Structures are given as C-alpha cells and as structure tokens.
Amino acid sequence: MLNETLSQHQLNQWHDQQAYNACECAVTITERAWGRAPAPFVFFLTGSGGRKEQSVRSDQDHGIIFWGKDEEQAYFQYLGEQITHQLEKAGYPRCEGKVMSNHAAWCQSYHAWFSQIDEWLEENSWSSLRYLLIFSDARALYGAKWLLDDIKNSLFQQIAPGSNAMKRLIENTAHRQRGINAIGQILTVSNGEYQGTFNFKEQVLYPVVHAARLWAFRENLQPTSTIERLGALQGKHSNTPQVPGWFEKALELRLKYCRRDKTEGIHFINPGYFTKSETALVKKWMTDGARFMRKTEQQLLHECKKR
Amino acid sequence: MDEIFLMNNVFIIICFVLVLLMQGGFILLEAGSTRMKNAGHIAGKTIFTVGIASLVFWAVGYGFIYGEGNLFIGLSDFFYGDFTSEVDGLAGSVDFMFQLAFAAIALTIAFGGFAERAKLSAYIVFAVLFSAAVYPVVAHWIWGDGWLAGLGKQDFAGSTVVHLTGAMAALAATIVLKPRIGKYNKDGSANNLAGHNQVYTALGVLLLWVGWFGFNGGSTLGVEGAFFGYVSLTTQLAAAAGALAAMLTVMALTGKADVPTMLNGALAGLVAITASTAFVATWAAVVIGLIAGVLVYLSMLFFDKMKIDDPIFALSVHGVAGIWGTLSTGFFATPALAEMNGGQAGLLYGGGLAQLGVQFTGVAVSGIYAFVAAFIILKAMSAVLGGIRVSEEEELMGLDISEHGSYGYPENIREDEKFGA
Numbered sequence: 001m002l003n004e005t006l007s008q009h010q011l012n013q014w015h016d017q018q019a020y021n022a023c024e025c026a027v028t029i030t031e032r033a034w035g036r037a038p039a040p041f042v043f044f045l046t047g048s049g050g051r052k053e054q055s056v057r058s059d060q061d062h063g064i065i066f067w068g069k070d071e072e073q074a075y076f077q078y079l080g081e082q083i084t085h086q087l088e089k090a091g092y093p094r095c096e097g098k099v100m101s102n103h104a105a106w107c108q109s110y111h112a113w114f115s116q117i118d119e120w121l122e123e124n125s126w127s128s129l130r131y132l133l134i135f136s137d138a139r140a141l142y143g144a145k146w147l148l149d150d151i152k153n154s155l156f157q158q159i160a161p162g163s164n165a166m167k168r169l170i171e172n173t174a175h176r177q178r179g180i181n182a183i184g185q186i187l188t189v190s191n192g193e194y195q196g197t198f199n200f201k202e203q204v205l206y207p208v209v210h211a212a213r214l215w216a217f218r219e220n221l222q223p224t225s226t227i228e229r230l231g232a233l234q235g236k237h238s239n240t241p242q243v244p245g246w247f248e249k250a251l252e253l254r255l256k257y258c259r260r261d262k263t264e265g266i267h268f269i270n271p272g273y274f275t276k277s278e279t280a281l282v283k284k285w286m287t288d289g290a291r292f293m294r295k296t297e298q299q300l301l302h303e304c305k306k307r
Numbered sequence: 308m309d310e311i312f313l314m315n316n317v318f319i320i321i322c323f324v325l326v327l328l329m330q331g332g333f334i335l336l337e338a339g340s341t342r343m344k345n346a347g348h349i350a351g352k353t354i355f356t357v358g359i360a361s362l363v364f365w366a367v368g369y370g371f372i373y374g375e376g377n378l379f380i381g382l383s384d385f386f387y388g389d390f391t392s393e394v395d396g397l398a399g400s401v402d403f404m405f406q407l408a409f410a411a412i413a414l415t416i417a418f419g420g421f422a423e424r425a426k427l428s429a430y431i432v433f434a435v436l437f438s439a440a441v442y443p444v445v446a447h448w449i450w451g452d453g454w455l456a457g458l459g460k461q462d463f464a465g466s467t468v469v470h471l472t473g474a475m476a477a478l479a480a481t482i483v484l485k486p487r488i489g490k491y492n493k494d495g496s497a498n499n500l501a502g503h504n505q506v507y508t509a510l511g512v513l514l515l516w517v518g519w520f521g522f523n524g525g526s527t528l529g530v531e532g533a534f535f536g537y538v539s540l541t542t543q544l545a546a547a548a549g550a551l552a553a554m555l556t557v558m559a560l561t562g563k564a565d566v567p568t569m570l571n572g573a574l575a576g577l578v579a580i581t582a583s584t585a586f587v588a589t590w591a592a593v594v595i596g597l598i599a600g601v602l603v604y605l606s607m608l609f610f611d612k613m614k615i616d617d618p619i620f621a622l623s624v625h626g627v628a629g630i631w632g633t634l635s636t637g638f639f640a641t642p643a644l645a646e647m648n649g650g651q652a653g654l655l656y657g658g659g660l661a662q663l664g665v666q667f668t669g670v671a672v673s674g675i676y677a678f679v680a681a682f683i684i685l686k687a688m689s690a691v692l693g694g695i696r697v698s699e700e701e702e703l704m705g706l707d708i709s710e711h712g713s714y715g716y717p718e719n720i721r722e723d724e725k726f727g728a
Binding site: 178179182187190 | 560611
C-alpha cells in the first residue's frame with residue numbers, strides 16, 4: 001500500500017520494489033513453465049522509472065538483455081510477458097508505445113542489442129533517435145547489471161561530442177513549447193478534460209530532463225536520474241551553463257499536487273491550487289529550465305559546427 | 308442616357324453580385340467551422356434561406372425600410388416592381404437588388420447561432436419572421452427615414468444594421484437552443500468541437516474579404532469622385548490589421564497561433580470598419596482593425612466562459628466587432644469625411660461626445676431591439692413548432708442525415724461521427 005507521506009526519493013524506492021517483486025514472481029512462474037533461465041539476463045527500467053522520477057501513477061517502460069543465442073529469445077520474451085502482467089496487476093498500465101520487455105524489440109540478446117543500437121544510429125530517423133534517448137535512460141533493476149553497462153558504454157562512446165549523432169539527438173529533443181504567456185500567466189489547457197490545468201512534466205520538468213541527458217552523452221555520465229546527472233555535471237566545466245538546482249523541489253511539488261487531485265491525468269495540475277510563492281517558483285523554474293535547455297543546445301550545436 | 312448614371316448602375320449591380328457571392332464565403336466558413344456530419348446541411352440551408360430572404364424582402368422588407376412611413380417603420384413600396392423610378396441616382400431596381408443582398412447577409416449571420424442543432428423548420432420560419440420584422444426595422448431607423456438617421460447616426464455599410472442585428476439574433480438563438488451535445492462537461496469545462504476543415508474556413512474568409520469591397524465600396528452608391536477607392540483602402544487596412552492583431556493576441560496568451568482565431572480577426576476587422584470606412588483616416592482604420600482583432604479573441608473566451616455555444620463565432624465576429632466598429636466613428640470620424648458623408652466629427656477631432664453619444668444610442672437601442680424581437684420570435688416558434696431543436700438522436704447522427712437524408716460526405720463520414728458527437 002502506498003504511503004501518502006512518502007517523499008519523491010522514497011516513492012521511487014517503492015516503485016522499484018514493486019517492479020523487483022514483479023520480476024521475482026515472473027521468474028518463478030517462468031521457471032515453473034520453461035525451466036531455469038538458459039543464460040544470465042538483466043531486466044532494466046527506462047523512461048521516468050529509469051530516471052527515478054515516477055509520479056504516484058506511472059505506466060510501464062522496460063526491457064531485457066540476455067547473454068546467449070537469439071534462439072533463446074522466446075524464453076525471455078515469455079519472462080517479459082510475465083513481468084508485464086505482474087506489473088499490470090500491480091496497477092502499472094502497459095506502455096502504449098510498446099516499450100516493454102514482452103515485445104521483441106525490447107527483449108534481445110546481448111549481441112543483438114549492439115546491432116540494434118547501431119541500426120538505430122544508422123537509421124537516424126525521428127523514431128529511431130527517440131528509441132536511443134529512451135534506452136539512454138535505462139537502469140538495471142534485476143539480474144546481471146554488466147550486460148546493460150556494456151551496451152550503454154558502447155552507445156555513449158558513439159555519441160561523441162560534436163558528432164552528427166549528437167547533432168541529431170539535440171534536434172530530436174529541441175524544446176520550443178512555451179510555458180508562460182506574454183502577460184506572465186502559466187499557459188493552461190484551453191478545453192477538454194484537462195481544461196484549466198497545465199502539463200507539469202512537459203512544461204517544467206522536460207526541458208531539464210532533455211538537457212541533462214544531452215550533457216550525459218557529452219560528458220559520458222553514467223547516472224540515469226536527472227538529479228544525479230545534474231550533480232555530476234556541476235563544476236565539471238567552467239563553460240557549462242548554470243545547472244538548475246531546483247529539480248528535486250519541482251518533483252516534490254508535483255507529488256504534492258498530483259496526490260491532491262487523484263485523477264488519471266497525473267501530470268496535469270491546476271495552477272490555481274498553487275500558493276502565491278509556489279506560482280512564482282514554478283514560473284521561475286519554467287524560465288530557468290527553458291534557458292538551460294536553450295544554452296545547452298547552443299553550446300553543443302556549436303561544437304558540432306566546429307567539427 | 309447620362310454616362311455617369313449608367314456607370315453608377317453597372318457599378319452597383321456588380322457590387323450586388325459581390326455581396327451575393329459573400330454567401331459562398333459563409334457557406335465555406337460555416338461548413339469548415341462545423342463537423343463533417345453537418346456539412347451538407349450547413350451549405351444547403353444557406354441557399355434556400357437566401358431564397359426566403361429574397362422573397363420576403365420583395366414582399367415587405369424593402370417597403371418597411373425605404374417606404375413612406377414614420378420614424379419607426381416604412382409603409383409603402385410592398386411587392387416591389389418599379390422599373391421607372393430613381394433612388395439616390397440609381398435605377399430603383401438596382402438599388403433594390405443591392406439592398407436585398409444586405410438583408411440576406413444579416414439573416415445568414417443570425418443563422419450562425421443555429422448551427423448544428425436547429426430543426427430545418429426553424430430555419431424556414433425564422434427566415435421569414437427575421438426578414439420581415441427584425442432586420443427591416445433597424446435598417447429603417449438608420450438607413451431609411453428613421454429616428455436614428457435623423458440623429459445623424461453613422462453606419463456607412465452596416466456594422467450595426469447588418470452585422471449587429473444578425474449577431475443579436477444569433478445570440479437569442481444560442482440562448483434558446485442551448486449548447487450542442489458534448490460542448491460542455493459536467494464540471495463546467497468546455498470541449499473544442501473543432502470544425503472539420505480549416506481550409507474551407509480560410510477560403511470562406513477570403514471570399515468574404517473580396518465580397519466586402521462590394522459591401523463597403525458599393526455603399527458609396529456610385530462612381531462619381533471614385534470615393535469607393537478610399538473606402539476600399541480603409542477596408543483592406545482594417546482587415547489586415549484585424550488578422551494580425553488576433554494572431555498576435557492568441558499567440559501571446561496561449562503560445563499557439565490558432566488559425567480560426569486569426570481568421571476571425573480578419574473578419575472582425577472587416578465588420579468593424581464597415582460602419583466607419585467612409586469616415587476615418589487610414590491610420591484610424593488600422594487602429595480600428597487592430598482593436599477588433601484583440602476584441603474578437605477576448606470575446607470568444609468570454610462567450611465560452613459564459614457557456615454560450617457559438618459554433619461559428621457569430622457573436623464575437625459580428626456582434627462585438629459590430630459594436631466596436633459603430634462606436635469607432637464616434638472617436639475617429641474626421642471633420643472633412645463627416646461633412647462629406649453625414650454626422651459629426653469624432654471625439655479625437657474635437658467633435659466632443661455628441662457623435663459618440665449618437666453611436667452609442669444607436670448600438671444600444673438597435674442591439675436590444677434585435678435581441679428582444681428575435682428572442683420573442685424564437686420562443687413563440689418553439690411553442691408552436693414543439694421545440695426548435697432536433698432530438699438528441701438526430702443531433703448525434705448529424706443534420707445531414709437526420710434532416711436531409713444524405714451526407715455531405717457520403718464516402719468520408721467516419722463511423723463514430725455517424726452516431727456520436
């Protein structure tokens with residue numbers, strides 16, 4: 001049962017525990033049906049789970065890497081389906097984009113994953129680059145962590161500073177969505193189910209999430225959470241833009257208000273609920289986050305042009 | 308025959324054709340702004356209601372406006388058929404045709420408030436009663452020998468007579484008919500029942516914009532002095548400024564350059580300059596258009612907040628911009644142009660509050676009359692016809708199939724559109 005007073009950090013640990021329990025249960029079911037796993041494997045979380053930024057409710061984003069032959073994929077895909085099923089039973093909806101370990105694209109052998117990464121880089125399309133960004137947030141939760149570490153190391157080395165791949169990733173995450181209108185009001189949804197609310201995740205958190213991820217590629221930073229990425233970046237270079245120090249507070253504020261509404265639209269918050277000081281803070285975060293993203297883009301694209 | 312007389316008559320007949328073609332603009336504008344399942348209905352009803360407006364205008368409308376009578380109504384020239392007289396230097400029949408086209412436009416504006424939920428029979432009965440008892444009264448007051456004309460009211464081409472009168476009837480209709488199914492949620496939030504074709508809407512606006520040169524330019528009633536050129540110039544500037552102002556306003560406030568709002572801005576600029584086109588300097592035309600563009604967006608938000616469902620934005624485009632346009636001459640009318648076209652100079656030219664007072668009185672009384680008369684007519688129709696709104700099932704099916712038996716888009720209608728909102 002989810003305790004209503006949990007902090008964001010404790011909430012992430014709770015989500016991790018749910019996912020871990022789902023894995024253990026799924027392994028038992030799979031072993032009963034198919035026998036012991038034919039090779040070592042790792043189950044990883046990605047998306048907000050990978051970044052340790054889940055809200056009260058969250059959908060599923062995960063995958064599996066297994067050491068062994070491609071013929072063993074059926075076993076691990078069955079395991080992936082069991083994990084997906086267990087998570088669904090625990091209240092985590094399936095991912096509409098099918099980023100789940102019961103789908104072949106996200107349940108592959110160690111060697112196939114290397115090829116997959118190369119293929120995505122080579123394809124260079126909007127969707128393949130989006131998959132790369134998702135994968136870069138992957139965090140090992142259950143099993144042989146080294147399998148994931150090897151592949152992520154390889155990926156990060158291929159996204160060299162100033163490379164074309166880096167340029168395309170910057171273009172893919174370019175954020176131009178305004179959060180505040182010309183008279184300083186928070187932009188809200190104008191009609192429909194979420195009328196009068198704004199998407200906290202997209203308007204406040206995402207610019208910083210995207211920028212921190214780009215810096216992680218640039219500096220080969222292994223942590224997956226935005227807070228840890230920002231921490232690792234701080235003081236690394238004199239010429240990096242000023243790193244926002246408020247991200248954790250923003251996650252806590254989101255948690256406070258998404259608990260209050262208890263709606264399905266967990267990322268949509270009515271700004272009318274904020275106190276005066278919270279409104280001022282949120283506006284400052286939006287401006288600050290957009291500036292951080294803009295400066296990140298400018299600096300990293302400048303490196304691309306120099307090469 | 309006098310060459311100028313001939314040229315004036317040819318010019319006005321061409322302007323009549325331009326104003327009649329504005330109905331094509333309304334067809335595209337309204338069809339594009341509503342859902343696919345009602346497209347054929349919206350387009351088709353415009354044609355037959357122009358027919359009704361024409362017959363009623365011939366029978367009584369023209370006589371109520373321009374006939375010999377009193378300060379409140381004309382009482383001669385019914386069933387018009389004169390081919391010998393001259394009116395304002397035009398053949399009587401030419402003047403009649405030009406005025407008929409304006410009456411039909413006012414009716415089409417009023418039907419904006421009926422969109423997507425009124426019975427076909429309601430359109431027919433209201434077309435007759437509005438064309439006989441609402442529009443001609445206001446038109447007589449301002450353009451005939453009515454009491455507002457006597458006060459020197461400035462309404463060159465009809466911001467009040469045509470646009471505000473139509474819009475106030477549309478307001479009465481939206482109130483009597485109530486919002487469309489699915490427009491508002493239980494918690495009071497509004498849904499965007501988006502129009503099905505922004506290209507149609509944009510083309511409709513362009514067609515209206517072109518037609519407006521007949522509407523305003525033709526209101527000079529002749530070619531002597533080529534004053535229609537100046538009227539066209541102020542018209543063009545106001546429309547341009549309206550589109551720009553609405554686009555910038557919606558971008559500044561929402562972060563998105565909403566296309567329907569920008570289109571409404573162009574129309575609001577046109578509606579606003581309709582009263583003042585012959586009275587104001589070019590810079591003032593730009594200011595009038597800019598203010599109309601800002602007002603139209605704020606007005607759209609206001610009506611949505613008040614839960615007044617106005618699918619075609621008739622209240623904002625023709626009502627609010629019509630009021631602003633009429634009042635604008637009270638501020639911006641120049642002494643030279645006022646002397647040339649009637650009334651007095653505006654506040655900014657030392658004319659004091661006199662003309663502004665007349666404009667305000669004209670807007671208020673005309674607006675109230677049009678609203679009250681239309682409201683009473685609609686309530687009476689509702690009682691007699693057993694309601695003027697289609698059943699819920701018919702509304703969900705769409706008026707194409709429920710009222711006319713065939714779809715405007717038989718191949719393309721979506722399955723969920725056939726029976727769902």
